[in-house]
Amino acid sequence: MTDFDALDVIVVGGGGAGLAAAVSAAELGRQVVLFESERELGGSTQLSAGMFTAAGTSVQRGLGIEDTAERHYQHYMDLNQWRLGPGLIRAFCAAAGPTLEWLLGLGLDVPATVSPDAHTPGLCRAGVEDVWRGHVPRDQGYGLVQVLDRARRGHGVEAVLNTRVERLLVEEGRVVGVVADGVEVRAGAVVVASGGFAQQPDLLDRYYPEARAAGDSLFVVAAPGSRGDHLAFAEQTGAALTGHGWGLMLPTAYFQRYHHWQAGFPPKSRVYVNGAGRRFMDEDASYAVSGGIILAQDGPVWAVFDEKARLELPTGYADWTPERIAEEVRAGRLLSSGTVAGLAAAMDVPAHALTATVTRWNGTLATTGEDPGFRREDSLAAKGSPQPPDPIAVAPFYAARLLPAELVCTHTGLEIDQRAAVLDAAGTAVPGLYAAGEAGGGVLGMRYVGGGNAIANALTMGRIAGRTAARRN
Ligand SMILES: Cc1cc2nc3c(=O)[nH]c(=O)nc-3n(C[C@H](O)[C@H](O)[C@H](O)COP(=O)(O)OP(=O)(O)OC[C@H]3O[C@@H](n4cnc5c(N)ncnc54)[C@H](O)[C@@H]3O)c2cc1C
Known part of the structure; x- marks a missing residue:
């Protein structure tokens, strides 16, 4: 049973980023609870092909492909015209491969075979990369969520479903918990992993107007929970936002x-x-x-x-x-x-x-x-x-x-550093606050680095956020 009076980490959202954060914090022995607004876990992650871009993996080696995080980083920065923070992107590229290995260790199956598309398990060239980096897991995004959810249960992390976090608890500039269903829940750190805002037309108007330019033809495939609650959390805490005008259409x-x-x-x-x-x-x-x-x-x-x-x-x-x-x-x-x-x-x-x-x-x-x-x-x-x-x-x-x-995903999120700590307008970390996935801004840029940029971002930065929040540094 979770002792709600002795929580170390609260995770907001149970998609890829949230599950990776929750499991990672629990691996370090922390008391963790996860809130999910919908009736089931998974979010957009569960709907996705699960394709994961990463360099220097055992899957690549199994196919004789030589690749490095440094090469991935160079490609990533070039494609985004160096408009992203090099420190954050270097950390992301360095951690993407190890995160994939971690998932394989938890039971994810990505066979070392060539995959012609985002549906066949194996390694795919779905992006514009010179080296094949698109790792497609068996059972796609559903498989990914199942593996993480099994690890969550194994660590005894409670997932409170059907419970939308409505605001953060902030005391003297530090985030000390959340309010969900009108109830205050306190913890040493909060990881915001509530996904994007693709389902919220007014937020699209404000942060991703290009999507609205599609007029009557616009259709949204992101999960129903993509309501952009992280943007309200930003207003509450003075957190900076980044990624204005970017997303994947x-x-x-x-x-x-x-x-x-x-x-x-x-x-x-x-x-x-x-x-x-x-x-x-x-x-x-x-x-x-x-x-x-x-x-x-x-x-x-x-x-x-x-x-x-x-x-x-x-x-x-x-x-x-x-x-x-x-x-x-x-x-x-x-x-x-x-x-x-x-x-x-x-x-x-x-x-x-x-x-x-x-x-x-x-x-x-x-x-x-x-x-x-x-x-x-x-x-x-x-x-x-x-x-x-x-x-x-x-x-x-x-x-x-x-x-x-x-409309697949949105990129405007709470600005994070290489530890997934949320920054304020002055670039200073907001104490107690971490973010990852579409809710964490700065990794997903003007150009989507396929194949599998957003899943890699969610899982990799989710894992980093969970570990940093657990250590509270
Ligand atoms: C059809 C489809 C295919 C895709 N295919 C790929 C792919 O193959 N590769 C790739 O890289 N990307 C892909 N993407 C994009 C990728 O899936 C997402 O960017 C990624 O999964 C986002 O992960 P996340 O954890 O940030 O958000 P999500 O997985 O959406 O999780 C966020 C969770 O937070 C919950 N939530 C929201 N607000 C609150 C709140 N206030 N309190 C509690 N819970 C809350 C939501 O209900 C949701 O469950 C695809 C997306 C779609 C829709």
Whole structure:
């Protein structure tokens, strides 16, 4: 039984960061309790693919891949244009590999095999990294949560479900506990691991307006508990925030409403075309960068494909199916024409440019297997799909508006240092307060470092926060 009068550490939130913090503090012999606002543990972590970016792991070594935390750090900082704190990112990259090993020790299964996607257990190249770093566990995010929850129970850490922490208890500038369901609970340290704010439109307006720019197409796949309570905790304690305007939006067709596990996938034989009627990217570019490439185009962006591609879409998904495309065309929302020039007119792009784009596609990747302009053959090979896609040649032709509209996670959090201690506006640690995961800002930056940036952040910084809070330093 937990002695609520003798608590060392309170953890707010029972997703990946919170569970990692709770288990890590308990491993150091501390009395820990965890509050979770929902009826079950897991948060977005449980909904995720569980992909975890880390360097220098035994899984990589098992595949003969040489990698180091230093290399990971360099890549991470470069991709984020050095706009993140080097000390924090160096600590994160150094701890990500050991955190993965810790999870393997707790029973997580990541086989040393090549994985072509975020669903097959193994090592995947889902990001833009030169070395494969995306560790996909068996049973994905669910598997991750199960392993941590088993460790939590093993250490006798109580998880109080269905109990939302409404505010922090602050006395003379020190965080000394929380108030949940109107009850004060005290402890030596508090770890805020309450996730992001993807489900809270007013907070998106304020801290991640780019998400709201998706208008009616915006759909949120983050867990229901992503209400941004950490932002209220910041106001209460004078904690600084960082990560303004950043998050992860995945590009989708305007009609998509589910993550691709349910939505299905657009056809392999497709080109993405901008307002000039030209291809501008590798259609299979990493989710780490594709949203940014699309947003950088002037005007609308389209996925163009043909009737053969439509008919070959597998059934059984919610969005990308032959029937759904036909339905959208009938409703006048998805453009269609018997000729490429007619499609160009409907898209309001130059007909000669779209015709040249399709002709070029048919004469390169679709026939020779090489895509000199965009090197899509590399992405297809990494996905385990090296066969050239079909030409775009069978009428009618289709164009679906594409935009970053699937909101996965948000990056504005309580500013933390390399020990996961929360800092105030002067850069001084707020006594007794630690944060991790989406609630802890500074690790997730302007560019998502796939594959598995956010899970690695949650678990790695959660573990650091739990250990620091346990030692109270
Ligand atoms: C569909 C999907 C797929 C994804 N796939 C990947 C992937 O493969 N790799 C990757 O790196 N990232 C992925 N992500 C992102 C990643 O899952 C999240 O960024 C990460 O899990 C966040 O962990 P967290 O612990 O910070 O938050 P969460 O896991 O969301 O946990 C926060 C918990 O706190 C609870 N909570 C909130 N407020 C309170 C309160 N006041 N009191 C008590 N409890 C509270 C919430 O209910 C929740 O359970 C994915 C996300 C989604 C939605």
